[in-house]
Amino acid sequence: MFANVEFALACGEALIVTGANGSGKTTLLRMVAGLTQPHIGQLSWRGAPVAAFDHALRAATLYIGHAAALKDDFTAEENLLSLATLHGAAPDRVALGNALAEWSLGQHDDIPARVLSQGQRRRIALARMDLARRCLWVLDEPATALDASGVATLEKRVSAHLAARGVAVIATHKPLALAGIMRKLEL
Amino acid sequence: MSSIAWFRLASPASFFPLARRLVPWFSAGAAVLALAGLWLGLLVAPTDAQQGDAYRIIFIHVPAAWMSMFIYIVMAFWCAVSLTFNTRLAAMLAQALAPTGAMFTVLALVTGAMWGKPAWGTYWAWDARMTSELILLFLYFGYMALRNAIDDPRRADRASAVLALVGAINVPIIYFSVKWWNTLHQGASVSLTSAPTMAATMLAGMLIMAFAAWFYAIAITLIRVQAIIIEREQNTRWMGELLPWIR
C-alpha cells in the first residue's frame, strides 16, 4: 500500500497526514495506534521499539478513528462515561458536564445517540479528549461532518494538547489551524 | 545445525528450491515402501482364521488412521511455530498439510466401513475410534473452511493457526469423551483394533505401509507447498527471477 514512510515526532509536535482516498492514511494511523503491525518496518515509542498492542503504547494513546465507537442506545453522557471508564479514567459528573458543554452537547442529555446527527456523534467521539489524559493522540479524519464551530473546538483542544507537550498524529482532508510545530506527511 | 541455518531456511525463497529437490526422493521412497507393504499385506500375511481375506483392508485402514492423527499434530506444531515466530513459511506448511490429513481421515473412515461390513455386518457401528475419526474430519474441514473464508492471507494464517491449536488441545478431550460415551452405550462393543493375535507379518506389513504413507504425505505436501509459495509470493522479485513465466 505504501512504502518507505519514515518520521519522528517529539513532544509538542503534530504530524499531519494527507493523501488521496485509498492511499493508506487509515492504515498508517492504525499502525501508529498499535492496532496493526507493519509488514516491514518498526514503530518506536519513547526510544523503544514496540509491537502491535504493546501495553505501554496502549496506556499512552488515545485513538479516535473513523467509526465513532458510540452505542446507539446510550445517551451522549452515558457514551462518554462508558468510554472514559474503558480508557481507565473515572470522571465525575462535573467533568462529564464540562466535556459535554465544551462540545456543545449539553442539551441532548436524555436522547439516545441513534437519533443524533453525524456531526453531533462526531462531537461525542471527540469529547473523549477532555476525559482521558493521554500523551499520544491519533485522530483519523476528526473534522468529518463537523461544522465551523466544531472544527474551531477541535483546533483549540488539539493546540492545547500540543502546548501541554502532547503528541498528535492527524489524518485530515481539511486543513487545520493548529498552534504548534506541524510536520507534514503526504502519502 | 546452527540456528542461522534454520532461519535462512525459514524464508519461502530458500525453502522453495529445497522442496523441489526433495520431492523425487520421497516419492520414490513412498512407491518402494508401498510395494513392499502391499506385497507383505496382500500376499505374504496369512489368512485370518475368523475374518478370511477381508481383514487385509487393515493394511490401508490402520496406516491411514495413524497418519490422519499424526498429520494433525504436525499441522498444529507448524501453526504454533507460525504464531510464535510470525513466519509465513510455517503457516504455508500447515496450509499444505491440511488437505492430505483430511484425505487420510476420509480414507480411514471409508476403509473402516468397508472392513466393518464383512467383519461385523454393518458399515458404521458408532464405535469410539471411528466416531472420533469423524470428528477429526470436521476439525480438518473447519480449518480449511476458515482459511477459505478469510481473504487476507496473513489474517487467514493466524486465525486458522489459533483454530488448529484450540482443536489440537481438544482432540484428546474429544477422544476421551467419545470413548466414555461408547462404553456407556454399547456395552460389549467390538473394537476395530481387536484384530486378535497379530501375526508378525501382519504387524510388519502395517508398519511398512505406515512409512509408505508418511513418505507419500511428505512428498505431496512438498509439492503442494511449492504451489502455495508460487501463489502467494508471485509478486516478489525472487519469484520473478526464478520463474519468469509467472509474470
Place this chain on the structure above:
Amino acid sequence: MAAILEITDDTRESRAWRGFAWSMTRDLNLAIRSKAELGVQLLFYVIVVTLFPLAVGAEPLLLRTLGPGVLWVAALLASLLSLSRIFAADYADGSLEQLALSPLPLPALISGKIAAHWMSTGFPLVAVSPLLGAQFGLTTDEGWLLALGLLIGTPTLSLLGAIGAALTLGLRAGGGLLALLILPLYVPILIFGAGSIEAVRAGLGASAQLSLLAAALLATLVGAPLAASAAVRIALD
C-alpha cells in the same frame, strides 16, 4: 477544576476486575435497552424441542429415552444461534478497537462480555429446561439434574463459542462456518451433559459427569478468554 480521576496506581488484578465489571454491566445494559433480542434464543429452544415429538411421534417411552439428548442438542443449537452477536455490534461501530486499545486487559473485557451474553441467552435455557423436561417424561430429579448440567455446561458453550465468534468476525461466511468450527468442540460437553442423566437412569451416580463438566468449565474460564482475545487482535489487524 472537575475531577478526572486517572487510575494509575493499580495492579493487573484490579484492572482485570474493572475491565470485567465494565464490559459485563455495559453489555447487560445494552441487552436490556434493546429488548428486541432478549427471549429469541429461549423461543428458538422451545420450538426446536417441540419439533422432535412432532417428528418421531409422542410415544412416551420413546420420548423419555430421547429426552435428555434432545434437550441438550437443542441447547447447543440455541447457544450457537446467538454467538455471532457477542462481538458483531462492537466490531461494526468501532467499539471493539477501543476495547483492544484499552489499558484494561482484553481477556477480562471479553470475559465480561461473555458473562453478559450467557446471562441473557444461556441462563434462560437453564431456567426453562425442567419444564420442557417434564414434557419428555423426565422425573423431577432428572429435571433438576438436567438444569444443573445445563447450568454448568452452557457457560462453557458460551466461552468456547466466543473463540469461534472472534475468529469469524466480519466474515461473509456467517453462521454455518461458525457452527462447523464450534460444534466439534461442543461434543464433550454434550456427551457428559446428556450422559449424566443416562448414568442416573442406569443406577450409577451422575457425579463423574458433573465433575467433568465443572472441570471443563474451569479450564475454559481460564483458556477461552485468552484464545478469544488473540483471535480478536488477529481480526482487527
